Amino acid sequence: MIWQISILILYTISLIIIFIFSVGQAYLIFSYLRAKKKTDVIPVMPPKIPIVTIQLPLYNELYVVERLINAVCNLNYPSHKLEIQVLDDSDDQSLIQTEGIINKMKTLGYDILHIKREKNIGFKAGALQHGIKSAKGEFIAIFDADFLPEADFLQKLIPYFNATQIGMVQSRWGHINQDYSLLTKIQGFGLDGHFTVEQTGRNKANLFMNFNGTAGIWRKECIIDAGGWQHDTLTEDLDLSYRAQLKGWEFIYVENVVTPAELPVESNALRSQQHRWTKGAIETSKKMIKEIWKADVGLKKKIFGTLHLMNSYVFIFVFITSILSVPVLIIKNNHDINPIYFDMMTFFLLGFVIVTIFYIVATSSKKESIKTFAKLYPMFLSVSMALSFHNSVAVLEGLFGFKSDFIRTPKFNITNLDQNFEQNIYIKRALPKAFFAEFFLVLYFALGLFFAFYYKDFALLPFHLMLFTGFSILTFYSFKHSVVR
Structure with missing residues (x-):
């Protein structure tokens, strides 16, 4: 029973940390909407x-x-x-x-x-x-x-x-x-x-x-x-x-x-x-957070500056939550855990609601339709969660001081659907290092989908479906672009 309790504790801690950062996003939504009510003076x-x-x-x-x-x-x-x-x-x-x-x-x-x-x-x-x-x-x-x-x-x-x-x-x-x-x-x-x-x-x-x-x-x-x-x-x-x-x-x-x-x-x-971006943010947080707390800038500015610089750490906790969600589903249906625990976990859905509102507001600011939001938001969320594995590696490299070169993002001059980048000399025509790990995670979250139907417990089904979709998209594009000729 010890390992089951350990998994649930780590899962809960990860959800709490993600929730804390989402509360920070809620304040930014409030600040943005309040600012939009005012008319800026254009100099x-x-x-x-x-x-x-x-x-x-x-x-x-x-x-x-x-x-x-x-x-x-x-x-x-x-x-x-x-x-x-x-x-x-x-x-x-x-x-x-x-x-x-x-x-x-x-x-x-x-x-x-x-x-x-x-x-x-x-x-x-x-x-x-x-x-x-x-x-x-x-x-x-x-x-x-x-x-x-x-x-x-x-x-x-x-x-x-x-x-x-x-x-x-x-x-x-x-x-x-x-x-x-x-x-x-x-x-x-x-x-x-x-x-x-x-x-x-x-x-x-x-x-x-x-x-x-x-x-x-x-x-x-x-x-x-x-x-x-x-x-x-x-x-x-x-x-x-x-x-x-x-x-x-x-x-x-x-x-x-x-x-x-x-x-x-x-x-x-x-x-x-x-x-x-992810690794650099971690390096900057290690360099600047102490300076922020030494400065005379007010508590609110210190707290939100810290959340800003440490935001990339969320990737680790998103990944931990994702990985543990499958054993949590198994534990829930095979062990005598008080159901109150799982009822309490639904509170953290509020964090998901905050993130959803964040992107609804962002989409409406560009006068995009709700249809556009409905089409793109699930795919964005799926890929973002899947990128948590790749970005978690970057977080750990930054945290433990692993030095690496500044790798430029190659440019392609691709501006319309009729163009392709097959002859671009800057393309890395090779599978990324994370390809096989991400393909394994496609299978892993497919297993999560299977358990949902096996146990007839669909509470985590949307979460596992997004993770399965996100990792599938990443592996598809990794393979597709590695064989570009």
């Missing part, structure tokens, strides 16, 4: 237009570099007030291509520099810090290679810096290829939750928020004052965000300015992105 461009340096960190971006540079050069901003730094750490044929594009733009009168470092130290953070040293701009706008800023991007965001304490202004990410596949639809659905309810909720409640690594503008003085870009974590953007805000700088999130970007269309690209 105007200052009389003296400031110099802006645009930084474009590149690493082997053969397929998207031209469209990126063209988009930046088409920004509606006085050319004599605009400097473009192409921070190119590439080591493939894209170097020559980029050089040609830059030379062409120079002849058209653009102040554009091709900056190449001798050693790629610090990856993206190292490149950004290297560029800061020679940047002429009072403000630094950053765009990753998969982004396509609208022409009025600077005109809309620079005015928010009229207040001297504003250190960073972040725009909302859009998606130029969300309808390409189920994989991209799910990604876009999840990101929209972050870029509506979460970012706006944090910002309007005066909580810590983060620069999202791209599609935002920094005051150069803020970057320098906060200690510059550092590369001791894989999420240099999250790290600098907290260091800057602890220095007293304020951030603004502008939800109604959308910067379109390309979502990863290939499963390995998605996995590498998820791994970097």
Whole structure:
């Protein structure tokens, strides 16, 4: 009986921790809805237009570099007030291509520099810090290679810096290829939750928020004052965000300015992105949580900052809950456990209700129909829970200090359904390391479905069905993309 009780205790603890984080999300929903009732005052461009340096960190971006540079050069901003730094750490044929594009733009009168470092130290953070040293701009706008800023991007965001304490202004990410596949639809659905309810909720409640690594503008003085870009974590953007805000700088999130970007269309690209974001968040939490609690910022800000930085730990508890749910079903139907325990467990369905409301609000903010929500939410939830295994590995690597390189997310220049990426040289045509483990989990949760009918106990059937579906989707795309030719 000891092992049964141990399983139930661990299962309960995991549910409690997940619930605590969902309560944090509930507050962000409240903050977001309260903010939407108010009318924001849109600032105007200052009389003296400031110099802006645009930084474009590149690493082997053969397929998207031209469209990126063209988009930046088409920004509606006085050319004599605009400097473009192409921070190119590439080591493939894209170097020559980029050089040609830059030379062409120079002849058209653009102040554009091709900056190449001798050693790629610090990856993206190292490149950004290297560029800061020679940047002429009072403000630094950053765009990753998969982004396509609208022409009025600077005109809309620079005015928010009229207040001297504003250190960073972040725009909302859009998606130029969300309808390409189920994989991209799910990604876009999840990101929209972050870029509506979460970012706006944090910002309007005066909580810590983060620069999202791209599609935002920094005051150069803020970057320098906060200690510059550092590369001791894989999420240099999250790290600098907290260091800057602890220095007293304020951030603004502008939800109604959308910067379109390309979502990863290939499963390995998605996995590498998820791994970097998850592991980097853990590394940043280890670095910054102590600093948050030492700072004089108020208890609420400390609590929500901690929840924000530790949010990736949820993946471990989602995975533990998932794995234990099958033996819990068996224990329930084979051992004399007081039914009150299982009745009490239904309380944690409230956490699921909160998450559902979170994404309903996010979907409605984009004026999407309830039909769209009904189609995408179950698939999103299924894949998110299935990714808990992959992301749990990243959490443990970050927690125990396992160092790894900054693995870039390959770009494909895929924007419509007629395109494919069969000839893309950056594709890893191999099964991911987790493939066989995830395929085993497909069978494992199929067993959970079997036990539901065997015991005629369907309480966990929806949960097991989503897990079975999520792991099936991951294994399908892993296999499909590994044999692309």
